[in-house]
Amino acid sequence: MEQNIIKQEKNKVYQKSKLLIDRVMHYCPGCSHGTVHKILAETIEELGIQEKTIGISPVGCAVLLYEYIDIDWQEAAHGRAPALATAVKRLYPDKYVFTYQGDGDLASIGTGEIIHACNRGENITVIFINNAIYGMTGGQMAPTTLEGMQTSTTPRGRSHIETGFPIKITEMIAMLPGVVYATRQSVDTASAVRKTKKAFLKAFKSQELKKGTSFIEIVSTCNSGWKMTPVEANHWMRENMFPVFPVGDIKDLI
C-alpha cells in the first residue's frame, strides 16, 4: 500500500535511459561493460544529441554494443575504430563521434590507429575499457595485463622478461598535443560511476570546442576472464590495478 503511493511518475528520481534498448545484454554478470554502456546512453540522452551521434564499436566483448544503444553505429575491424571515427568526424565536424574500445583493441592491435588519431587531435571521444585481459577470446594476456597476473597465455603469471610490461597507454596518449582531455576512471562504486558520468559529459561536450581528442580510460573488471566473483573482482581491481593504473585526470586542457 505504502509502496504504491511512492511509486509514481512524479516521485521518480532515476530511471533507465530511454536510449538503452530493452534487451538482455550478453555480458557476464558483474562485467564493467554493462555499467559503462548505461553511462554512455545517459550521456547521449542528457546532452540531447541522439540525432547527431555516431558510435564506432570495437571487436572485443563490446562488439555487439550497437544492439544496446539506440543511435547510428559503425562496427569496426579489430583496433581500427579511430580510423573510422576520423573519417566520420571529418565529414561531419558538427556531429558527435566516439569510439568504444577494449585494451586488446586499442592498446595492442590498434595502437597505430589510436596514437595517430589522437596526434591529429581528431575531435572525437575515445572510451577505453581496460580490463587487463582479452575477455572475448577467453582470457588471454592483454598489453595491460599486470606483471604476475595469470591468464590463459601467461599461466605462470606475466613476466616482463618474456612479454613486457603493462602498457600505460593513457599516459602516452596524454603526452600528445592533440589530446585535450585524458582521464582514468572506474565504475566499481556508486561514487565512481558518478565521476565517470561527469567525465563522459565533459568529454562529449568538449567535441563542440573542436580543440582535440577527449580520452576516457575506465579501469574495468572481467570477472570471467579473471576467474573471480564480481565482488572479488572489484576488490582485486582496487588492490592490484589501481596502483598500476591510478584513477584520476591525467590531462585537462578543456
Place this chain on the structure above:
Amino acid sequence: MTEKILLKGNEAVALAAIRCGCDAYFGYPITPQSEILETLIEQHPEKQTGMVVLQAESETAAINMLYGGAACGKKVMTSSSSPGISLMAEGISYIAGAELPCIIVNVMRGGPGLGTIQPGQADYFQTVKGGGHGDYRLIALAPASVQEMNDFVELGFDLAFKYRNPVMIVTDGVIGQMMEKVQLSPSKPRLTDQEIEKLYGDWATTGKPAYRKRNIATSLDLDPGKQEQFNMHLRKKYLEIERNEVRYEPFMCEDAEYILVAYGLSARVCRKTVELAREAGIKAGLIRPVTLFPYPYKAIESVVPRVKGILTVEMSAGQMTEDVALAVKGKIPVWFHGRTGGMLPSPEDVFSLLKNIINGTFDSADVPGINYQL
C-alpha cells in the same frame, strides 16, 4: 564540352575525383601512385567543393577511414600500389561484408614482397579471386588510357552505389605515370545528405533522426543461419553484376584466326601487335577485358569456334590467363606470354611469339619472359 588537357594517369584520377563530387580521399604514399594524393592536396579541394583529403598513417588506417566515410553514405576513395593493397585487404573484406560503396585504386607494381617500384599486373588474383578473407567480390575496372583513368572514377562511383559494393580501379605504373590528352568530366557538386538518401536509400549512419530506425554498418552476424542467408544475398548480387556489368573491348576480332587477350597496358601493347600481324597478312585480333570482375568469359567463349588459338599477355607470371582457359574449356590451345619484375611486353616480342605459334615453334625460347602453353 570541357577542354582537353595533358595529364598523367594518376593526376587524371585525382581531378576526376574532385570533379565528380567525391566527398573524401584518404591515402598513404607509395610509388608509383603518390601523385594522386599530391595532386589532391595541391588542388586543395576543401576550398573548392569541401572534399576532405587526408594523408593517413598507413594503408590500414586509410582503408578503415574509407569504411567510416562510406558508412556515412559518402563518395570516398583511396589509392595505393600493390604492397599497400595487401595491407588494405582486411579493410576491403570488411567493406564488402558491410556492403559499403567506395573506390580503391591500385596502381600495380611488380612483386611479390617489396618487389619493385616498376609497373606490374601481378595483383590480378588478389583483385578478382580474393585478397581479403571470405566470399566477397570487388567490381574491378581496368583502364588502358589516361582518359579511362578519368572516366572510370565516375563510373566506379556509379557502380559502387548501384550495388553497394567496393570498386577497384586496377591499373599499372605505366598508365599511372604516362601523359596523354584527357577530356575532363564536367564538374558536379557533392551530394547533400538529403540527396544521398533520396538516390540511394536511408542506410547511411548520419546520426539517427526520430523518423527512422538506427542504422548500423556491420559485417557481423553470429547466427550461422543468418550469416549463410547473407552470403546467399551477396552471391545473388554478384550474379546480377555478372549479368549486367561485363565490359570489354574487341579489336579486329571478326575474321581473326588468332586472338590476343590482355588488359591495361598489356592490351595497348597487343593492339600494336595486332596491327603488325595484320600488316604481315596474319589475321589476329584482340579482346581487352575492361571489367576484370565481372570477367568477359562469354566474349572469349564466343570466339572459340572460329579461332585457332588464344595468346594471353600479362605483366605477371600468368594469372588472368587462367580465366581465359576457363572460358575456352580446353577446346583450343591457350598460350601465355608474361613479363615480370617491371619488365614490359613489347609489340615485337608478342608478334614473334605469335609467329612461332603459327609455325609450330612456340617452344623455341627466343622470346624473353615467361612463355608457356596452358
